[in-house]
Structure formats: C-alpha cells, structure tokens
Amino acid sequence: MYWRSLGELADTPEFRRYLHREFPEQASEWTDPKGRREFLKLMSASLALAGVGACTKQPPEDIVPYVRQPEDIVPGRPLFFASAIPFDGYAQAVLVESHMGRPTKIEGNPEHPASLGATDVFTQAAILGLYDPDRAQTITNRGEVRGWGNFLAALQSALSAQKGIQGAGIRFLTGTVTSPSMAELLATILRDYPQAKWHQYDSIGRDAARAAAQQPAGTASAPIYHFDKAEVVVSLDADFLSCGPASVRYQKDFARARRVTDERKEMNRLYAIESTPTLTGAKADHRLVLAAKEIEGFAGQLAAALSAGGAPSPQASPEWAKWASAIAKDLQAHRGRSAVVAGDFQTETVHALAHAMNQALGNIDATVTYGPALGAAVPDRSASLRDLVAAIDAGQVELLVVFDGNPAYTAPADLHFGERLMKIGLTVYHGLYVDETANLCHWNVAATHPLETWGDVRAFDGTVTLMQPIVAPLHEGRSADEVLGAFTVQPDRRNRDIVKDYWTRAFGGGGGWTIRDANGQPYKDAETFWRRSVHDGFIAGTAIADGGPATPFVPAPRPVTPPPAAAGAAAATPGNTLAQRNPPAPPPSATPASPAPRPAAPTAVPMQPSPDPSRASGSSQASSRDGSQGGLEIIFRPDPTVWDGRFANNGWLQELPKPLTKITWDTSAWIGPKLAEARGLQNGDVVVLKYRGNTARFPVFIVPGHPQQSVTVFFGYGRQKSGRVGTATKDAQQFNAFLLRTSDAPWFGDGLEISKTGDRYLLATTQEHHMMEGRAPVRVATLEEYAQEPSIIAEQGEKPPKTLTLYPEHVYDGYKWGMAIDLTSCTGCSACTIACVAENNIPVVGKEQVAIGREMHWIRVDHYFSGNNFDHAVEAYHQPVPCMQCENAPCELVCPVAATTHSSEGLNDMVYNRCVGTRYCSNNCPYKVRRFNFLLYQDWDTQSLYPMRNPDVSVRSRGVMEKCTYCVQRINQARIDAKGEDRSIRDGEIVTACQAACPSEAIVFGDLNDPNSQVSKIKKQERNYGILEDLNTRPRTTYLAALRNPNPELGE
Template identity: 50%
Template sequence: MPEADDHTEVGIKSTVDLAEIREKLTQNRGPQYWKSLEQLAETKEFQDHIKHEFPSGADQMLDPVTRRSFLKVMGASVALAGVSACFKQPDEKIVPFVKAPEQIIPGKPLYYATALTLGGYATGVLVESHLGRPTKVEGNPDHPASLGATDAFTQAEILRMYDPDRSQTVINRGEISTWKTFADEFSAKLGVQKAKGGAGLRILSETTASPTLGEQMRQLMAQYPQAKWIQYDAAGQHNTRAGLRMALGRDAAANYSFDKAKIILSLDGDFLTAMPGSVRYARHFADGRRVRKPGDPMNRLYVAESSPTLTGAKADHRLPTMASEIESVARIIASKLGVAGAAATNGKPEWQKWIDAAVKDLQANRGASLVVAGESQPAAVHVVAHAINQALGNIGTTVNYIEPVENVQGDQLEAMRQLAADMDAGNVGMLIVIGANPVYDAPADLDFAKKMEKVGLRIHLGLYQDETSWLSHWHLPMSHALESWGDARAFDGTTTIVQPLIAPLYDSKSVHELLAMMMDASPNGYEIVRNFWKERLTGDFEKSWQIVLNDGLVKPEMMKSGVTTPAATPAPAPSAPATPAADTAAPAPAAPASTPAPTSSTIAGTGAVQIPPPTPYTSAGMELNFRPDPNIRDGQYANNGWLQELPKPLSLLTWDNAVLIGPKTAEEQGLKNFDVVDLAYQGRIVTGPVWVLPGHPDKSVTVYLGYGRERAGRVGTNQGFNAYKLRTSNAPWFGLGLELRKTGEFYQLVTTQDHSSIEGRNLYRYGTNDQFQKQPDFVKEMEHVKDPISLYKPYEYRGYAWGMAIDLTACIGCNVCTIACQAENNIPVAGKDQVFMGREMHWIRVDRYFEGGLDNPMVHYQPVPCMQCERASCEVVCPVGATVHSDEGLNDMVYNRCVGTRYCSNNCPYKVRRYNFFQYSDEKTPVVKLGRNPDVTVRNRGVMEKCTYCVQRINHARIDAKREGRSIYDGEIKTACEIACPTGAITFGNLNDPKSRVVEMKKSKLNYRMLEELNTEPRTSYLASIRNPNPELAEPVKTENSHA
C-alpha cells in the first residue's frame, strides 16, 4: 500500500455519525435511496460536493510526491492510464496496404470464433479484427457457455494483449537472451532429468482444461514417469471440487440450470459473477425474472452470505451472517427438509423466520428448486447443498453432474503443500512454472519464495515479468490467447478451438510449443493442435476442421464414433516417498466435449449423500474473509487500466482494495472510512485502509486479493495492499482470530459513489411482483408530469429513430457494459488522481443505490448512458454547435468544433458528459494504437465526449442495408453495452418499427423515463425493477416518489 498520508491534502475525512444515521432511518427521515453514508447523513461535505461539478481540490495541483505518482501512472509509455501529453500530437505519414488478402476489405471488420479462458474455463467469443488487428471481443451466440455475452475480464483481454508492459524477450538471470540459448541449456538439463525418470522435475501451471494440452501432458509423463504436474489457481474451485468428491465419491462437476428453477437458495455463492459459468447462469437467472405484464412467472432468490456480492444484491431475501455460520444455516435448512445426518444446531433467533420461509418455498417447488454453495464455503457446506438438492428431487432437472473438465484432478492446495515440501527437501531439480505466479499468490504459510530458491533450475513462462519470473533463472515470454493456437473447454465441457488473430507481437511461444520442446517434437502450435483433432473429427478432416473453426465449438456429431476427448486427465502418480493423494484415481471417460450430459440422474455411488460432521469453529476474535477482487481477480489483471479504474460493484472503489467492514463493527471499533488499521492474523500483520460497507455482516472483515503487487507493470505495481500475506493453505477463504488495530493514520481511497449525484429527483423506481399484479400502473403513478405540454410541434422522423430500453430487473450491476463501451469507443483511462477529482471518462456508468437500514439494505443498480434527449438541454447552450441533433434522433458530437466551454456538461441534468481535461489518450506508443477501433475518433485534450449509441455500428448497418436495397433489420445493430450484457438487460432499436423489441419494451407498463418532468424527452427509458419477496417476509414498499 502507498504511504498512508498520500492524498491527505485533497481528501475529506469522514464525518459520518452512524448512531445519528440509525436514528434518522428509524424515524423514516432522509432519502429513501442513498448512494453513500455521507449522502444519508446529509453532511456539509456532501452538500458542498453536490453544489460543485467536481470534488474539492479539482483546481489544485498535487504536491510533488503525488505528482510523481501521477506521472508514473499516466506516462505515455504506460499508455493505459492517463496523460501522455498536454498538446496535440504531431501528424504522421501512413502507407496504404496495396497487396491486401482477398477477404480483407479496408473499413470492414472480420470476425473470428475463438475462446478466452478465466480460471482455466473457456468462454466462447467472436473477436473483431480490422486489417489483421483484433480490436474488440464479443460473446459467441452459438456457444452454450456465453450465449453471446461476456464478462468484464473477457472484454479487457484486448487491452491485456496490447499492454506494452508485457514480457517481450527471453530473460536469463536478469539479462536479455534468446530462445536458442534457452533451448541449449534446457535440453541438457532435461537429459539429466530423463535419466532419473523425471524424479526431480516439477511442472506448476494454472488450472487448464485444454484437451490438446492434456494429451501433451500424458505424453510428457510417459517420458518422465516420476515427474509431477501441479495445477494451482489462487482463486480456484478448491472447496467446490472437494465437496463434489465427498458427495459423489469421485471427481465430477456440477452443471446448474437456473432457467428451470423457481426457487433458488445461495449459500455464500455469487453465481451471477464469480462462478465458472456465471455468464450463462446470469442469463438464465434473468430469464426467470422478465416480468412484462401481470401474470408473468418470476423466480425467487434467497441468499445467505458473509460478504456483500452482486448475487446478494439481487436477492429477494438476503441473510447477512459470518462465513463460519453459513454451515449452521445450511444444516438447519437440510434438517427441516428431512435430509438425514444434517446435524442441525439451534442457530440464531433472527435466522428463524428467514429459514422457515426458505424451507417452505423449497418444499413447495420440489424438482424446480436449486441450492448452490459458494467456493468460499468449506467442502462440508457443498455436501449439504448437494444433499438438499437430492432430497428435493432436483438432480437431473436443475442440477446435472458431468465429468470434470480440468486436466489435473485432486486437491490443488495439498499439491502445493507437497511441492513446497519437496523443494524444501531438495527433491526438485527443475521447476517449470507455466502462467502461474506462486511467489505472489501461494499461501503464506508455504513460504514458497524461500523454498523455490532451493530449486536447481527455475523456469517461468508467462505474459509478464512478475514476482515469480524475477526469482527464476529463465523467464520466457508467453503468447497471448489471441496470438496462439490451442483449445479449451468451458465449464460444461463444450470445447472450442483457440485460433490466433494476429502473429505474436513479441518473441513469445505458447505452452504447447514449450511442451513440444521438452519432447523434441515440432514446436509449431498450429500443427500440434491440428494433429490432435485430426484423430478425433469425423468425415473429411479439412471440411470438419473449417466447420469447428467457423462455429467456435466442437459439436458432438463431429466426433468420430467410439473416439471421445477425455474431459479430464488423471493426476500424475506421485513418486516415492511422497504420499499419494486419496483422489488421484482416473475418472471414467467423459461424454464428447460439447455434450454437458449428466453422469447419471442420481448421485453416483452411495445413492444418498453422506454429510460429514459439523466443522468445529472457535469463537475467538473477529472473522477474516478473503475474496478475489471483482475487477482484477487474483491479481492477474492488476496491470489492466480498464479494470483498475472500473468502480467495484458494491463499494464503487477504484485503484485500491480496502478493509471492508460493516456499520456495527465500525461503531464498535471506532472506525470511519479512510482510517488505516493493522490486520493481525495468525502471527502475520498487513496494513490497509477501512471502508464501511452497508450490508456487511458484523464481527467480520473482508479483504480483496490481487493487490499489493511488487512486479505487475507500471499500472498495477504498488496499488493497494497484499492480502495474500495473511492467507494460509488451511484457511484459504476465511478464518477466525483476526484482530483489528487502529493506527491513527489516514489513507484517501478513491470512490465514484457520490460522483454524478442528483439530489431530490425521482431516478430509480421499483416494486414487488405482488404489487405489479394488483396495481400494474404503479410506475406511472410515480410520475411528476404525465402529459407535458409543448408549444413546439414534434419533429417527424421519416426514416429511423433510434432508442434504447434498460430493464432494471435484469441488470445485476456487473459493469460489463462499462468495459465493453470503453473497448468499443476508444475511451481512455484517466488515472487514480483524476478519478479522485471526478474526471473519470466512462460513457456509461452504473449507479448503485442503497435502500433501508445500514445492516441489511436493499441494493439497486441503474446503468446511465447519454439519454439522447429529443429536447436536449446540452444542444441549446453550445456556442459553436459541437453537439447537434441528427435526423435519426441522435444527440451527436462534432469533435473538431468543440472548444471546451463545458456549457453542455453543466446543462446536462443526467451528468453523462465527459471532458478531456488532459490528453488522456496515448498517441505515441505503437502497440497501443493497434488495439483501437478505427471507426471511432480518438479525442484530444479540451474536447467533450459522451455515449453515441455506437453510431459507428449504425453507420455500418446503414451502408450494408443500402447496398442490399433493404431496411435495417431489428436486432441487426447491437450497441457494445447491449451485446456484452450477460443478462440481456439492454435493448436497442428503431422506434419507428412497431414490431421492434425496443418498441415492445417501451409499451410495457413498467416503462418510464428518467427526469421526464424536465421535458427533455429522453430516448433511453427504463423498465422499473420488480422483486419477488415472500409475502411472509415482505415489508411494504413505498409508493410515493422515491428520491435518490
């Protein structure tokens, strides 16, 4: 973490009195919806903030230390996070491509089906390419794992590939070297290992589910039978795998069908954003809540969680409780449902009503319910969840068990313990680390870095020269997935061929090519992957090969009869004197990779799940929870400026992690936002700033992993604090015994929660399903002005009239729309200090509102792009006509007219315009320019910008339609935010087409327009959010105007 007093001069210390806030809430005083504790308390600082466009300090230059930090993050060489220059860039000469391939047409992008992986699991994508340069990632609509959508990490892979901080050359003991020099030493040392059967060879990789890599692993282990291959993912599915193994008696994977579930119970599981398959799960969950008219069915969600998540934010009923108490909740529910061996405890009195309501709903929906346990819970909770699903008859309907897709099975944490022990004992002569970064993210109790130094030859293949590479003898640059051939499986077993869109930018190789070097085989990645599938695809191979590349998945009917691709590779047999793991037996052959068929309709083996005894917990001290960061995950995206600047979904913090605590804990400990504390846990101490998060359980603390990087790159290094220093292998997700110590220091965190605040206005509307059934027009009754009168005759649009509708029921607040918009429209990263001044550049923001008490408030999300107002207040004040209205209803920006008066921004009631205070966009670093969308102008300093409804996509579709002599089809144009949204919450289309989806959305009784009382006539409207609370637990919903 940077110095604790950093930013103190421009920061405002929290003056919130939590006791006073509680009294105000008790008396129903203050706003119904609130963004922050400061707004709820109506502090003077917040009122001053509202009166000004930007926070205090925006007109001040920072002190020298902060300025140096500013320039470090914002330098042109970084090209990702800020000011490259404060002047217009010089003109450059360009040379046309005169011998273009036949399929390449300048100005017309091509799309390639491929896959990108996260945590080892693939997401099927379509990548847009301009003249051989990948520029944008979209979901593959034909791929069952993505259904055409993506997550934020997938969107940000473009920036990751073009990151100028990526590893570019082979490094040998700190000096630049070559692949040939490496190959010579590598070959000699491998010869020594081969003579010993590989007894001293260890390979450590990230979790992988590549069929081709699995085959290479088998071949390699045949040559080195005593070698060991370990897979480790710091944010991996350790407890999930263990729970399935305990429940089924074998390795397996669970595949959930949320679209078939009427009642869903989540036990600390963030299935909307943090599980393998979350993109599909989010879509299916949202499909069960698309209420358009009275009588439409709607699912119901119960969530018991130990740290606020987006799944909890969408819950109809949320039970915040400590992580160590979730098991008791699960066992009580299991016992009430008649599950044998649940060993229920009495639980807390305040749980009773919530549990009884959940049990009653589950009982009434046998076979149409679903219970999901989260990775942060121990294996016993997962076993209880599987037992409940079995008791309810959900197996085969909402839950299916399939063969595991990972290449190596077993307990990853135990494998890491054994590896550390082998290194410490001097049993490892060669360690090859592929993609992983164990020096940074291995459990603290393993002391991995110190033991790794005892290895004779240490080799690291990775995208970056990270912490592990600096401790290695050899660092080898690894090719990005968009630069190399490969294949990968999705969470459901669907296989996709990974094809490159561009030649490697640097002198890099893929993992397939490295393994080929080890086996003296062809190092060509294309031939390796192609030869593997040549033995497995049916019919004419060339034709089949082209089909699977084009479709982006391997369909079951394309596999040869009797030949299957194993869904998992057995864990390599350990060599003496190591103790074999109990779960190293090879699983049975899987179904073809793209067939997510269940292994059976019932739990395999025992017929009834045997629930283990309750986990014993001590009650001493507070509870410490570890969670992957929502934006940079386990730290692998720490150098990605898009993700660093993206506000975290619940706290809306950027560029930092924090010590998250609940309001009651803050009161008891005498803590406020920005206070710096020591976290003392199991003899280790880490220091970090406090952030009070409404809804966080009492007596517990949550810290996000992934920060505190020492060698991440110029964007990610030294951001936040390293929570891995407290994380141990026996308590990877939570543990008791934490002590908080207030240091008396202060650290300014940066948050966007009060940016663009609009006081005293009716912005967000919601109701319950019962309310909508009885009172379908409740949304209209909340309007200030039902039929505004105008002296002007409305403009008649004879052609297209574009508009958008956003379904607030479907929106889960995941921020994918923000990143997709940034990638599509060349939106720059401003940097931490600029965000602190309110100068973030996102064209679409996702506002987060709390409602209710501090300890368990309801959470609402609302995406806010430019409203494309028909009577836009920005247009009438621009002195140079830089913002004008098009004949298709768009509020257009003419960048070269803009002189930067900012009158338009001051006059915009929605606060959606963004101004380039500096030259944020880098125009010097060549590799960064490759990733830009050539259809979108890169803006200079002094220019205003905003959402354009992706006008470049509109223009492409208009040209195609005109050439073909037709009108633009409904759905032919999808904005970047619309197509990326995993829940399908955003709909764009032609308002003059009565059959278009957007018109159908706007006909809904739930449709309303933000601030329509101002008579701006926005073209973007919202469908009010609908929740489905259990009547036995529901509280009355306020029907009067709700002000944020």
C-alpha cells in the same frame, strides 16, 4: 428512500459540499499555474478563443498504402474471428473484431452453447492485455536475453541428467488444465519420465466443491445449474451471478427466469444467505447476513427442515429458525423447480448439504445436472502445492516449470513459496509478465497472448473451444503447448501443429465417440471437420450434456521414432506417481474415451459441522456480534476487477468502479457500520490486520449489509512487480491479502485482530459522483403490487404531457433510435462499461483524476441502497446510465458553437471539431452523463497501443466534450449494408457495444418508429419510465422498473 452512500444517507457536510459544487474539484485549473480565468484574460476575444479551440493541433498519424491488396480485406470493413479467452482454466468463447489485421474489440460468440454470446469484464478487457507494453517480450536467462535455441539446449542438458532417474527431480506446476492437447502433452511427459510429478494450484480454487462432489468410486463430478428452470433459488454464500467459470451463462439463464412482461407476470425468487455482500445478494428478494463461519450452521438447519440430513445448529437464533422454516416451505412447494447453490468459498460440508437438499427436492436432472469435473486431475489443489513445498524442502526438486500463475505472490503465506523457489537448481517460468515469480526464476519464457496463439480449452459445460491467432505474435512468445513440447521427442513443434494433429487423430480415433457437426451429422473428412470447428470456434457435440467425452480425450499418438536416449528413458519402470494416482488423461496408447454416463448426484450423507477451525460453524468463540470486543472473523475474496492480481496492470479494469463500493485503483478492507462505530473508523482510515502471526495494512471502507463481526479483504493488490500500472506504490505495498492467507484457512477463519494506525489513505470512489440531488431515479415495486396495479410504476413519478414544451417538435420520417434497460434483469456486473471503453476509444485518466470527478466512462452503473437496517435489510439496485439522448435536450440549447446538435434520427450528436470546451452542456445536463477531456488523456506515447484503437471512432483531444453516441458508427455501418442491399435496417441488426456485452440481456436498442421492434414493444409496457421525467426532457433511453418477488412469510 434511495441512497448511494452512507454520506448521502447521513447528509454529512462533506457530502453537501461536494454535491453543490458546480464542477468537479479543481475543474477550472489546467496543468500550468495559470487558471482558466487567467487564460481567458490573455485572449483578445471570445471569437478568437473559439477559433483556437476548434483548430487544436491533432497528434500526427502515418498512413501506409497497400502495394498488393490482401484477399478478403476491404478497407473500412472489419473481419470477425471465433476464438477463446481462457480464464482460470475454462474457455470464454469470443468473436474478435479485426481491422486490417489488428484486433480491436471482443464480443461473445452467440453460437457457443456455454455462453450464448455473453461476456464479462475480464473478457472485454483482454484486448488491452494484448497490446500491454509491459508484457514479457522475449526469453531471458537470469535477466539476459536468450533465444529459443538457447532455452532448448539448457533444457535438454537438464533432462539428460533426469533420464537416469526417471525424471524424479522434475516437477510441473500449473493451474486448472482443461485443454485436451495440453493434457496429452503432460501425459506423454509423465509416461517418458515416470517419477516426474504434476502439481496444480489455483489461487481462487474450488477444492471444497470438488471434494464434496466425489462419487463413491472416487471419481469427481461437478454440478451444472439450470437457473432458467428454477423458480426458487437458495444461495448459500454463492455469488453465482458474477463469480466462476459459468457466471455469464448463469446470469443469462437467471435473468430469463426473472423477466416480466405484460403477458407474463411471474418471476423466480432468490434467497441469499451470505457473508460478504455480492452482486448475487444485491439481486436477492431476501438476504440474510451471517458470518462466513455461520453459513454451515444455517445450511444444516435448512437441510434438517427439508429432512435432507444435517441438524439444527446449537448456535441458531430465532431468526435462523424463521428463515429456515419459510425457505423450506417454499422449496417444498417447488419440488423439481428449485435449486440450492453452495458458494465456491464455503466448506465441504456446505456443499454436501446442498447436494443432499437438491436430491431430496427432486431437483436432480431437472434444475441441477451432474457431469464429470473438468480438469480434476488433482482434486485438492492446496494439498498439491503443499506436497510440492515438502518435496522442495526434502531436496527432491531439481527442475520446476511454472505455467501461467504467480505462486510467489499468490501462494499462502505459511508456505513461503518465493523463498523455497530459490532453493531449486533450475526453474522455468512461462507467463505473460515478468512478475514476482518470474523475477525469482532462472529462465523466463514469454507467453503468447490467447489472441496470438492456437489452442483448445473446455468451457464449464465441457464444450471444446478452439483458440486461433487473430494476429501474429507481437513479441517473441511461446505457447504452453510449445514449452511442454520441448520435453518430448519433437521439441520444435509449433502450437498449431500440436493442436491440429491432436484433433485430426481424435477425428479418426474411433473408440465409440464420433465427432459430429452442429446438425448431428458426421463430417466427411478430418480437414472439413477442422476448418468448420475453427470457423465456429468450438467443436460441436463435446459438451457433457451432449454426450461429449467424460475425460480429456487422448487419441492414439502418431508413430514417432524417438532417438535412442529418449527410447531408453521411455522404457523405464513406472513408479507410484501423481499421474498414476490421479491421471490427467488416458495414456496415449489407450483407445479414445467413450462417452461416459452422466454421474448421479454425490451420495447424500448427513453431515455435522466440522470441528476444523477453517470450517467452523456457529458464532465466533470470542467475538461479540458487532465485533467491539475480542477477535474477529477474516474473509478472503477475489477482487471483482483484478481477480487475484493477474489483471493488476490492466488500466481499464483498475479504473472500473468496483460493484457496491465504486472504488477504483485500490483495494480496501470491508467492515460493517456497527464495527466501524465501535472501533472509531471512517472510510480511508488505515488499519493493521494481524492474523495467525501475519500482518498487513489496509484502508477500511464501510459497507452496508456487511456482517458486523467480520472483515473482508480482497486479493490482487500490493503487487511488487506488475508493470507500470499494477505495481503498488510505496504506501500501498502492504495492501496484500495474500500476506494474511494460510493454507489451512484459505477463505475465512477466526482470530483476526484489527488496530487503527491513525494514518489516512485516499480511496478514489465514484459512489457520490454524478448525483441527481433529491431525485429518485430508481422505481421499484413487488411483483404482487405490479400485477394488481400496473400503474404503480407511473405513480412514482410525474410525466408532463408532450404538448407542455417550448421546444419545436422533431419530425422523423426515417429511423428513430431508442434504448430500454430492464432494471430487474441488470445485475450490475459492469460488462457494459468495459465494452463501451473498448468500442469507443475511451481513455484511462488515473486515480488522481478519478478522485476529483474526471472519470471518462460513457456509461456508468449507479448503485442505490434502500432501507436503514444495516445488518441485512438493505436492498440494493443497479442502474446503468448512458446518455439519455433526450428529445428536448437541455445540452443542445446552451452550446455557443453548436457542437452538440439533434440529428434527423433523434441522436444528440457531438461535433468534436466545433467544441471549444465551455462545458455549459455538462452543467445543463440533469443526468450528468457528459465527460470532458480536461487533459490529453489519450496515451500517444506508447506505440503498442496505437493498433488497439477502433478506427471507426474519433479519438478526442484535450478540451473536448464527449458522451455516449448510441454507437453511431454501428448505426452507420448497418445503414451502409442496408442501402447496398436496397432494404431497410432490420430490427436487431444494430447491437450497441453495451447491449452486446450484457450477459443478462438487460439492454435493448432499436427503431422506435417500427411498432414491431423489440424496443418499441418494451417501451409500451406499464413498467417503462424515464429518469427525471418531470423535467420534460423526454429521454430516448428509458427503464423498466425493478421488480422483486418477496415471500410474504418473511415480509419485504
């Protein structure tokens, strides 16, 4: 039995009423008081209605001809540019599609070694961030618009006062910095102002992971996992499939090791020991639910079973012992072919035990390798922020520059950073938005978007990735390099000059490291190297595994004659600065860094559970297992769609249903069913959370598989200043998890108190939308069952013979398009949904419209649960659902104006100009994949959004039905290219938007008439099936059934 919500499982009256409504709530009403029936009464005849509907006035559009045609631009043909989107300091390599100078779509860079073309939801949505009308647009001083020259003058005045004291009052606050050019600028500034200090703080930091990976010599290393080589994976509260700078590559590698074909009937096995349910846990073959504080105890139990240090926890239950014994046996049987992964949000002890277990299992240099930790100039970011706060309290900070962060909102509540910010004499904020921190700073310097600027940033594997401007800056913004350059003797340098000069010097810097091309050959000159690297989007050979530089490479500086005042400042005696204790890079006068030998695994030291409350292990001192009495555990996590709040003003991400709950536009406090029952709570009940003297309010949401004595809250909401989309409404301003977070317990802790207020809050969730009543769309089997009896998948459904139909048989002499989706590979990340939104001009409708079932996404990701043990045995499955493109399409027969038709290549086409909005097609679609424009959802008032729209896709107006088209515009472009070259379309030449974005390569598209095409071969597998096949719709979109690989010792 498979179910999508607890309401469906319990078959509540509310669920039945929603399910049996023919149309979504209020779907028959327009914006004015007159209903649709009244509207029809006012029309003279149905023919007149059809004529009026088909002649709906479209918004006006202006066209501007070229007087002189630019080189390389062909009207109607996009150009693609390689670049990068930084996220939490690390590069996400991209190819940006540009139409006539307008970036419209982001794809992954398939040549980049760190991602191999994969992207995530944040990267896909970055295109909307570029055109966001609420971006900071200029330089301001206390709210007054100023110019760059005014800012330089004010800054030079402040620096003059600092030169005599060697910059003792200067502080820089950044996030993780992996940019080599930015590291050089900071090193230069810290050399010129020896008493200045550089602080780093990441709201979603990985301090415990960094601390546990310290080498005996004090240098930091970082593990890189090779999931394509691991046959057994153990996750210790690690959401490696959807969280972290390497997640897209990890998804791809993990899916490849899990992919089953008729020739290869084997796959990896995943054990997830976790607290808050995650997408990684949903893919696990076995999932054990523990409180976050109990993970450390279980890790010790498992390490003891492997003789890798650690010790059995005194609070261990018989269930723990059973799981630890079974997992240990499996790991021992796969020595050198397994991996133990610790979660970024777990304790230092858990990470150290994971390192020790991998070492004991012989996994080092096989499935786990170690490289220098990138951006590790400040290993403990929380301590760095505390040091800054202490310096502010001591009156030592006179000038603070904050880069690309929002500490007034994201800093731990006990630091009261916003209040302290106002004590500083001069504050400068550099960011994309006028947010909470910008609102408290004296100077605001608008930041350029990554698609507007030059830059360099390293991917998780060390590969240096170059950013190039795809479009000229839309506003008066400056890059971080340019702002830092204002502190040097060349304050007016442009960011392109900074980056190119850095790498030109690196090319000729010597020092034992030679820059080579992708074939391993040296470049003939610096200009060839630069142009090739910009073209490719990355510098070949800079990954740590390829012998790239271990530290941010700083070449010898170009000789510059400083003015006398600056020369005097540079000669000052250096002091005990942060830069000397943890240098971000070698000093500029040093020779280039040589390739460093790859670090070994951190020294394995048997570790006992820490008595620190923020790292406590075992069961709660005061709570019962179901949380009905005493205090509870609170767990903090980044939000899967707005992260730490930085994407709160992105409407695409706000409207994206969150994995597992499908909540849109809001956050919630997750609780387990037993805790909900004990406290008398239902979805949407507002509760007050009290933790360590801090208070916040949240609506609750009941999540199967959540630890019963814990409450999980997510960062990113309750924003006070975040634009027209992200700023919280009055009743949601307390939905802020940062109000509860403290610096000594950043990820979990005991002592939470929860109390019901009696208030209710509407949560717009799509979990019960578009239900297929009484059907089982997901088919599942174990690997052993499938290997023994491949027909087990077909036996789970009924497929009528092709001859049993009243429809005329379609004949396809040319192409016959189809799609296959592998449910074993799909992780439910929803990158396909955002890619489809960006490609097909899909509008945002808002929370109220989503709540009544009017979301417009052409491809949704349904989430199904199986089982009734809510503690941990609830299995989860993801199923992307686009249009099925049925051969016997029910929608085509009922349209009175033939707006939906069957093409000669098998597509169910929509003719928008014919559609009169009867919605008969939607009512007759058993898959519920059609979307109707009840209102004019497209934003025609915000002119900055005009250039964002894809010119190859029609923009739909009110009263028009729409749906997935298999990216017909891409099909047509490939057809034009093939015709021009007098050939057929090659297999793999057409890549749909959802397929291109999918990190796990779960979606395959192609020509079914070609027996050698990949999609044809996939559809011949025994696992292939269609949803609702018993209806004889013969869908072109089919699925490969989900397979699991359970350990017989633990059962299914």
